[in-house]
Amino acid sequence: MRITISGPPGSGKTTVCRMLGERLHLEVVISGNIFRQMAKDRGMSLGDFGRMCEEDPEVDRLLDDRMVEIARGSEGVILEGRLTAHMLTRNGIPALRVLLDADVDVRAARVAEREGGDPARRKQEILAREACxxxxxxxxxxxxxxxxxxxxxxxxxxxxxxEEVASGIVEAAEALDG
Incomplete structure (x- = not known):
């Protein structure tokens, strides 16, 4: 079973992916971790790296190609990423495609709790990242x-x-799996 989990920052993607991985005994691949590592390897902040990526599509393509490659190589995987559902669809790879979303103020509070900082500032960063x-x-x-x-x-x-989100996804996956 392949599952893609997409959604904006702070929607709960990573937390839910980890829960699903444990419950379903599936590998979990988080694209944001790969993207963050790419920024770190270049000595750049996430925001600066995202702005650089606006000018150069190569980084996004490398990340997306990697996610497709992982999906092709495994039928037992959870892939987290904003475009993963789109990339698998474009490449004819079957999966349960899930989108998580939440109110932007709630998402900002979650990000502030996880990473520190002021929720109002985190909201502005989230909105800038989403626009980018x-x-x-x-x-x-x-x-x-x-x-x-x-x-x-x-x-x-x-x-x-x-837990409620993960349970809903497990139910959908089991229904799809038959």
Whole structure:
């Protein structure tokens, strides 16, 4: 079983992926970790690295190609990433495609709790990052990140615990798996 988990920063993707990996005994691949490591390897902040990526699509393509390669090589994997559902669809790779979302103020508070900082500042950073990503995805891939039609399951995590979100995804996966 392949599952993609997509969503904006602070929607609960990483937490839910880890829970799903434990419950379903599947490998978990977090694209954000790969992206952050790429920024760190270049001695850049995440924001500066994202702005650089606006000008050079190569980094995004390398990351997306890697996720597709992982998906092709394993039927037992959870892939977390903003474009993973789109990339698997474009490459004809079957998966349960899940989108997590939440109110931006809730997401900012989650990010501030996880990484520190002021929630109001984190909200501005999230909005800037989302604008940067939306521009890149539309320009480089002709993907409107706001279009939810590609997803099999959309979950608003604003008022749900990670356990509730993971349980809903497990139910959907089991129904799909038959």
């Amino acid at each position: 990503e939306a521009k890149r995805y539309l320009s480089f891939y002709n993907i409107d990140i706001g279009d939810r039609a590609i997803y099999d399951l959309v979950i608003d995590t604003t008022r749900l615990s990670p």
